[in-house]
Amino acid sequence: MTAPDNYAVFGHPISHSKSPRIHRLFAEQTAQNLSYVAEDVPADKFKASAEHFFQNGGKGLNCTVPLKELAWQYADCLTERARLGKAVNTLAKQSDGLILGDNTDGIGLVNDLTVNHHIELHASRILILGAGGATRGILAPILEHRPSQITIANRTLDKAETIVHEFADLGTLSSSDYPSLGHQLFDLIINATSASLSGQLPPLPPGLLAPNGCCYDLAYGNQPTAFVHWGIAQQARKSLDGLGMLVEQAAEAFYLWRGVRPETQEVIALLNEERGSPTPA
Template sequence: MTEQARYAVVGNPIEHSLSPRIHAAFAEQTGEALVYERLLAPLEGFRDAVERFFAEGGAGLNVTVPFKQQAWEMAGRHEPRAARAGAVNTLWRAADSTLIGDNTDGAGLARDLRVNNGVTLTGARVLVLGAGGAVRGILDPLLAEGPREVVIANRTPARAEELRELFADSGTLVACTFEDLAGPFDVIINGTSASLRGDLPPLPGGLITPETVCYDMMYSQAETAFNAWARQQGAGLRLDGLGMLVEQAAESFLQWRGVRPDTGPVMAMLRPA
């Protein structure tokens, strides 16, 4: 009997994570022999939890809130798309035992938009709401799609400006406050977590046309507050982050196992029509 490689998603809290279902479906689909679990790490004990996992023979970890920055700091080597992100969501050990860190979030977002939903980012005017770690993790892959302009809007302008300076060599970036926004935009991406709490940033009117695509990086079985606002503003296509979650998981699976799963059936399983 083939020994099963052990993987897990580590975070705090973690009981809500869909990742075990996603990776179990990937394993069944591809015939890869693995188990995938949830791992609750103490808020002050992330490093110990990671070291113990790999010492006990673990093959790879996904990392979720609030540990992505600590995972970046732990990694002895970073994949290029993780280097500037300052956050890591995928860990594994190289043959020489070096801990390698990757960030698959941005690739998952870009693929969900482009491949799953037919959204063209090339030449688009894109608005990104928020300037936290989630946004930092998606900027390089987003800019690689060749948008005409990416505007980062944040309540605290200094944080948006910091990201603009960090990624300025990758494309046309503008930093501003929510109040200073001037539309319309082709694509609006909500990178704040406020939507799941029923809150929204103070957004002005005129940002949306019927052709605008609105994407909430958070996922929910119910309509998020951001997507409800987008619907009221007349956005033609409104998406949440479930596709991004599945696609970033597929990117991690590819790094670990060398095979890319078919994400379509998994998304259909998680959210039946």
């Protein structure tokens, strides 16, 4: 039998990662002969580890916290969405030996929102919490759907203003600190901060969610995050975490590597079942 092609996810920490399971499920589903493992790689070891991986036959890497900006610097060439996001979560060795950097987070989020949960982005009012790399990674694919407005809120206003300036050519964007959000209403509120990982919330004023509005946390866990609970308390039509985004961005990386697009909904359903949470309608 032919030896499998080698793929991996690098991160620090990484033991919690569901990516090996997801890609093995994709490989079984699509009859692809590949190996996918998780490796704990701190930031100061990333470049040497990536070079070793690709020099020893590795075909593709996923990169998660805290390596996405380093992967962006490491890549020989970038997709447009990776260039704009200044972060890379997927590296792929090309036939000419060059390493392509891509960011599949944004399209993964958009697919989960629009395809899996039927949440309309076009002409919607969107609030994104946080002005870090996660926000940069999702903005361009969201803006392709032409929302009426995106507001980026952050504790440090100038960081939000910087992102608004960099993405201004792609759509209508504004910046805000949290207290100044005031009495605005939003159809979709996306938490792109890391607050949920420590059970915290950004300091949000009440009354931001429009009737029939939805909430989405990029973070995920075996239990609902603090932001998911906040959305439920705000009577969101749907208050979701990022497990679906995780699977969808993995599917986009898999397609980049293998040229085959796996079905995602059965994988999302399985992972939700394993964590004791029903697949949201």
